[in-house]
Amino acid sequence: MLGSTRESIASAHSIVVKIGSSALTSLVAGLDTHRLDLLADAIETRMRAGSDVVVVSSGAVGAGLAPLGLTKRPRDLATKQAAASVGQLALAHAWGTSFARYGRTVGQVLLTADDIARRTQHRNAQRTLDRLRALHAVAIVNENDTVATTELRFGDNDRLAALVAHLVGADALILLSDVDGLYDGDPRKGDATLIPEVNSPEDLDGVVAGSGGALGTGGMASKLSAARLAADSGVPVLLAAASDAAQALSGADVGTAFAPRPTRLSARRFWVRHAADTSGDLHLDEGAVRAVVSKRRSLLSAGIVGVSGDFHAGDVVSLMGPGEKPVARGVVAFDATEIEEILGRSTADLPADMQRPVVHADDLVAL
Template sequence: MSVAKKRPSPVKSRLDLPSADLVVVKVGSSSITSVSGGIDSAAIQRLSDAVGRAVKNGTKVVLVSSGAISAGLAPLGFDHRPGDLATQQAAASVGQGLLMANYTAAFSGHGLITSQVLLTAEDLIQRQQYANAFRALSKLLSLGVVPIVNENDTVATHEIRFGDNDRLAALVAHLVNADALVLLSDVDSLYDGPPSEGAQRIPHVRSPKDLTEVRIGSVGSAGVGTGGMVTKVQAATMASESGIPALITSTVNAGQALTGEDVGTWFDAYGKRRPLRHLWLAHLANTHGRLTLDAGAVRAIAKGKASLLAAGVKASEGAFDVGDPIELADAEGVVFARGFSSYASNDIPEMLGLTSGELREKFGTQFERPLVHVDDLVIMTNGVRKISARSAAV
C-alpha cells in the first residue's frame, strides 16, 4: 500500500523527485532485453525494486516499457531485429506477454499489482480515445496499481505510430499530468560529445539553447531498440515544453534518480500544458503536404495569433484530406509551422490568393473558413517547436 501524502509542491529540480506525487518512468529495450537472450529477468527485478520503493514512499508511477519486440525474437528463433512490420508485430505479440509475466512476478514481491496498457498514437490524439486512456490510467493509479505502458506494436502501422517509446513516454506524462518524466537507458547521462573522446557530463539543461553545440548520439550497439540519445533528448524537450521536467539517466541509476541523487541530466520545465494532439503534430506527425505562403502571411502566422487564409497562400503540394497534418513554408521553402488542414488538397488550388469574400461569392459560405485555423497550428521558431498560445487543452 502507498503511504498517504500531502499535496506535493511542484517538482522543480531532481531533489524534489522523492516528494513527487506522480512520475512517469520509461525504460529502453536494451536495458531489459537482448536479441540472443530475450528478457533479462535480473534487470527487470532491479528496476522493479527501484520503482517499488518509490511507490511505497508514496509516489505513483506509470512505467513505460519497451522490449516487447526484442523479448519475442529469441523464442521465435530470430538472431536480429526484423525489418518488416509484419514480423515485428508477430514478435511483439509473443514478447509482450513474456514481458508482463516478468514484471508481474517482480512487482508482486513488493506487494504491488501491475497492469498492461497498450497504446497507439491515435489513442492520444483522438479526443474520445484520449479521454478513455486518461480515465483508465487515472483509475489504475487510484487503486495503487503500477500501469505498464507500451506502444501497441502488434496493431500499429508505419503511418501512425510513435516510432519510439521515449516520445510515447513524454505524451503519457502529459496525459496523466505527471510531475516529472524519467528516461532510463544504458547511458548514465547526456554528454557534450562522445564519452569515448573525453566528453563531459551535462548535469542541467535549462532551455534548448544549452544544447546548441552538443553532439548527440543515435541508436546504441545492442541492436534491439529504436531510439538512442537523440530521441531521449527530443522526449525530454517535449516534456519540458509542456511544463514537465525530465531526467535522462541509466537504468542502473534508477534508484538513485528516484531518490533525488545527482545522477543523469536534468531538464527544467519551461513551457505550459498544451493539447496532446498538438505535441504529436509538432514532434511525431508524418505530414502529407505543404502550403507555401507569401511574406505577409508568414509574418502573421509566425506570431501564433492568426489563422491561415487562402489569400496568403501561393502554392500547394502533396495529396491530403481534411484534418491531415501539413507543413507551412515561406517562399524559400523553409518550413516554419505545421497545422491540420481544413480542406482536402484537391480543393485548394482554385482557392489560392482569394479573399474570404471572393471565396464566398465563387464557392459558397462553406469555403469562408481558414485553410488552417490558429488553434490547429504549431509554430517552429529558431528550431524550437512552440504551440500556438491560443490553443486550448484537449
C-alpha cells in the same frame, strides 16, 4: 543542493518512467527478471511515497529472442514481430509477477503511432491510462510491435514515452537505460564530459549523440530528441542509468536534468505539433508566414498561394513558407477542394458561410 528542475522531478506527483531494452534483456539470456525486480522495487517505493507512475517498457523483442533461439536482433520485420509476440507475453508476465510481491496490479497498454496520431484514439488511450492510475494499478506501456507495418513507427520508445508523458499530464519524465546521463561525446572513448543540466538549446552546442546498441533501437540521439520534445511541452526530464533507478526515482540527484519550457502546451496544441499525422500542405506567402509565426494570428485565405494533398476539415496540415520550408502545423477548417476555390481571396469577399479563418490561431502551432 538540488536545482529547481531536479526538485520538480523529485517532488512530482505524476511520473512516466521509460526503461530501455538493455536494462531488462540480454542477447544470451533474454529477460533479466532480477534487474526487472530492482526496477519494480524503485517504482513501488515512489508510488508508496504518493506518486502515480506509468511505465513505458521496452524489451519485448529482446525478451523474445532467447525463447526463439535467436542470437541477434533480427532485421526483417516479420521476425521482429514474431520475437515481439513472444517477448511481449513474457515481459507483461514478468512485470505482473514482480509487482504482485506488493499486491499491486499491472495493466498492459499497447499503442501504435496511429493511436496517438488520431484524435479519437488519442483520447481513448488517455482515458485508459488515467483510469488505471485512478485504480492504483501500474500501466505498462509499449509499442504494439506485433502489428506495426513499419519498424517502430514511433521511431523508438523514448519518443513514445515523451508522448505518453504529455498524454497523461505527467509532472516529470524519467528515461532509464544503460547510460548514466548525457555526455558531450562518446563516454566509451574516455574523453567525454557529463552534462548535468540542460536549461536551453545552447547547452547542447557541440554535443554528439549516437545511435542504439545491439538490443535497443534508439541510442542517445533518440533520448536527446525525446527529452527535448517533453521539455518543450513543459515536462521536466531526467536521463539516468537504470542501475541508478532508486536514486533517480527518489532524490533525482543523478544523470542529466532537462529544464521544461516555462509554459506548458495545451493537450490539443501538443497533439497538433508532435503527435498528429499531417494530411496535406498549405503554401503561404511571406505576409501570411509573418502573421502565423511572429504574430501568432489565424491563417486567412488571402495569404494562401497553393494547396497540396487530399485532406478534409478537421485534419492537421503543414503550413509551408517560401522555399517549401514548414513553418507551422494546424487544424484546417476547410476541405482541400474548398481552399482551392478561396485561396488568395480576402475573407470579406467570400460567401458568408466561409468567412472564417482557414486555420484558427487556437489550432495552430509554429515550428
